[in-house]
Amino acid sequence: MERPLIRDIRCYWRSLRCFWGTSLAAELEYPLNAAIEFVSVLGNLAGSLFVLQLLFAGGPSLGGWSWSGALVVLGLYTLLDGFTTCVLQPNLSRIVSHVQTGTLDYVLLKPIDSQFWLSARTVSPWGLPAIAAGLGLIGWALAQGGPEAAAGLRSPGAVLLPLALLLAALVILYSLWFVLAALSIWFVKVWNATEVLRYTLVAGRYPVSAYPPALRLLFTFVLPVAFLTTVPAEALLGRGSALWAIGSLLVAALCLAGSRLLWRFAQRSYTSASS
C-alpha cells in the first residue's frame, strides 16, 4: 500500500530532528573538540592564504583570475569543507565500519530508507567554524573587489543563480562521498576511502583554469572539481555562463541519480559480514 507523500515527509523530518538532536548532544560531550576545530580552521585558512599569496607573486592573475576572484574560490572551498565536516564525514565514513562489523544488517532492516539513514544519521557541529569562515571570506573578497566584483548579486533574481549552483555543488559533493563509501560493500576494508576524496578535492582550492589543460579536463569530466568551486564562484562574480550553469545542474542530477542506482545495486551484492 502506498503511503501519502506528506506523511512520508513528516516521518522523515521527525526522524531527522531526532537523529540530529541526539548526535549534537553526544558531540557536545567533547568541548575540547570545538577549540581544536576552531584553531584548525584558522590555521588552514592562514596557510591557504599564504600559499595563494606565493602563487600570486609571479603576476597579478592566476589562470586569468584576480586576487579577489581567487579568494572567492578559496572561500567556497572552505564552505564546502565545513559542510563535509558537518554532515558527510561523520555519516559516510561510518558505512565502512557498518559493512566490516555486519551492523549494516540492522540498518537495512529499519523501516526507513537506508540511504537516508546512512547519510543523515548524525551531524557534527565542528564544521560550523569552517562554514562561517568560508562565508566571511567570500563576503570580504566580494566587498574588496569593488562594485563590479559582486556583479552577480545586483538583482534578487541574480542571487538565485549562485545559490542554485552552490546547491548543485553540495549535491555533487554528497554523491561523490556516498559512492566512494558505498564501494566498501565490495572492497570491505576501504577504511578511509573517503579520505582520498578529501585530499583530491583540495584541487578545488584554486580556480580550475589555473591548471594545465589535461588536468582541467580531468577536473571537469572525471572528478567534477570544477563544478564544486569554480562554477559557483564565476556566478558570484557575475561571469556565469548559461552553458556552465546548465552543465552544473545536469552533473548534480546525474551524480545524485548515480549514487541512488549504485546503492540499489550494492544492496543486491551485500552478503553480510558473517556469511
Add this chain to the structure above:
Amino acid sequence: MSWAWRVARALLGSQYALMLEYRAEIALWALSGVLPLIMLGVWSGSGAGAAAGLSPQQLSHYFLAAFVVRQFTVVWLIHVFEEDALQGRLSPFLLQPLAPLWRYLAAHLSEQATRVPFVLLMLGVVGLAAPGVLWWPSPGELVLGLLAILAAFLLRFLLQILVTTLCFWSERAAALDRLLLIPYLFLSGLVAPLDTFPPAVRRLALATPFPWMVDFPARLLAGEPVNVALGFGAIAAWCLLLWPIAHVLWRAGLRRYSAMGA
C-alpha cells in the same frame, strides 16, 4: 641479536601479508597522496616559480620528488592506536614481551613496501601524460635520498608518538593530529617549495622539524644543491630531542591505562 632478527622477520612478514590482503585500501591510500602533483599543476601554470628563480624543470622535479617522499613518510599510527586503546585491544599487546610500538612500526614499514607498485604505477601514468618529466637521479643522490626518506619517516613517526600518547588521557586524541597536520602541510614544502617563501617565513620554517620531513629529502632526490650533513644532523637532533619526551609520556600514559572494556 638473533632473537631481535627473528622477531623483526616475523612481525614484518605477518604485517606484510596483512597489508597485501587489503590491496584496494593501499591503492586508495597511495592515491590520496596526489597533493604534490596537484600543486605541481598549479605552480607550473602560474609565473610564481619563475619569479622565485625556479625553472619549470626544477619545479616538476621538486614536486615529483616531494610526491615520492610523501608516499613513503605517511604515518597513521594515531588513528589505529586510538581505536586499539579504546577497544582494549592494546591489553594483549602489553602482555607480550615486546613493546607494542614495534608492532606499529612494522605495520608502517610493511605498508610502505606494499605501496611501491602503486607509486611506480602512478609515476608511470605521470610519465605517459607528460613525457620527459621523469628523470633518474644519480646513484649517490638516490641512496642519500632513500636514506633521507627513511630518516624523515622515523622523525615523523616519533613526532606522532608524542601526540599518540595523549590517547591515554583523551578519547579523541586523533583530533589533535589534525592540528599537527597544518604546519606539516604548509611549512614542510609539500605545497610550495621553500625557495619561494619570503626570507622571514623561510627562517621560521627551518626552525621547525617540518621542512626536514619533505623539503630536504625531496631536494636531495631532485638533484638540487643541498647541505647533506646539515639535513641529516637536523633530523638526528630533532629525534634526540623528541625521544626522551616520548619515552616519559609513554611511561606515564601506560601507568594511566586502565584497559577500557576490561
